Amino acid sequence: MRTIEWRDGEVVTIDQTRLPEEEVWIRLRTCNDVASAIKDMKVRGAPLIGAAAAYGLALTAYHSNAKDKNSLLSELDEAAERLRSTRPTAVNLFWAIERILEKARRATGEVEDLRRTVIEEAERIAEEDVESNRRIGENGADLIEDGDVILTHCNAGSLATVEYGTALAVVRAAHLEGKRISVIADETRPKLQGARLTAYELIRDGIPVTLITDSMVGYVMSKGMVDKVIVGADRIVQDAVINKIGTYTVAVLAHEHNILRGCSNINI
């Protein structure tokens, strides 16, 4: 399932606030549309936010009437400013914007070349995300054994990325290799990404999934019902993994029960 796509001056994505009840695909026509979608959490998930921001700048470039490079560059700066204000803690957002702007500033040639450079770079960011996720899946699947029950927190699946997912890429790859695995998803309060998104996309892919409340994680582990824990990460730094509230609680419980933990992230 491809979560976001560039289609000739439009960005098409799924409205994640409507899931799992309805699959509503929305068309974003301006950078402001993208910014609103991020702010309203129609678009969420660290890698997806990065790709969406890049596409937001691509929309600015595509629809701009600028006659010279400097005018387009200042339109891009303005759009970037608007995007940065949507989720000030989302590192992928800042990273993708900076990558596009950097490339734009160095672009040679005419205004048309600059326009093309920005759009191509946005497409490249999206493609790299898909490719990284495939490789996370391939590498991670080696850790998964036939019959494993894998617990995950929040949503680090297709819906958090351009396609395939990070933590769930490992689950998907193991499933495609024919390993008989199943997933325990905790609901992930307060926004319920586990219940609304993770359970939804695993059911869609035919991978067995059981939904539990966040507080049940300790119980299921104590009963030996969990073999592995795999979660995504918003950011990994030298001495910390930063992720959705509750990840630490899951990690302490996994440690207490000697359960193998994994953490997948695309930019590290």
Add this chain to the structure above:
Amino acid sequence: MRTIEWRDGEVVTIDQTRLPEEEVWIRLRTCNDVASAIKDMKVRGAPLIGAAAAYGLALTAYHSNAKDKNSLLSELDEAAERLRSTRPTAVNLFWAIERILEKARRATGEVEDLRRTVIEEAERIAEEDVESNRRIGENGADLIEDGDVILTHCNAGSLATVEYGTALAVVRAAHLEGKRISVIADETRPKLQGARLTAYELIRDGIPVTLITDSMVGYVMSKGMVDKVIVGADRIVQDAVINKIGTYTVAVLAHEHNILRGCSNINI
């Protein structure tokens, strides 16, 4: 706040499914009314369920037209059977019913004496609960220091008992002693007793309380924001404490962070 009361052939209690939006007091006139209230979770909390069941049998005795003791005893047996089916895992329920029936079987004198015996025993069960809770509060308050932040899970307050509470009795007693304490209540999915009941009754008593999601327990402990953890218990046996789902998760996290844990229960 008195949660349940006997008033001349009626039992008055608060409908806990309507809290915190509305304080709706309901009148239960028959043992069947009591059974339905337990089944629908209008009445919940281990000690309160016990007292309610006792009052249910008192209602049967009060309104019975039985002309002899044996007829009344078999009416009580029938009512007991109905009560037992409402929450088969609630030990206090079975304990209170058995205590009333035992007393009834041994009652001497006429049918009127039997009637009075049942009603008095039900009142005694309720009064003993209040008295136990007061003493839990007095004893437990010694563990609480000025400035403590106390984390609790689910609701073991007035609303779980006849009056005063078990875990929250300790909080109330410390507060009344003038210790400046505050409480962190986790919301306690899936039924949200922490959010709906614990936060509600602490606010009502003017005790500072902060509501968090269940998954935040690890985070707040890791940041040193919790000094003590006090929870109720549905049952304590030689090698286990049985309580609401999620209690184990909280206990593992408290252990990891060397936080003092207490467990209060009325029938041990």
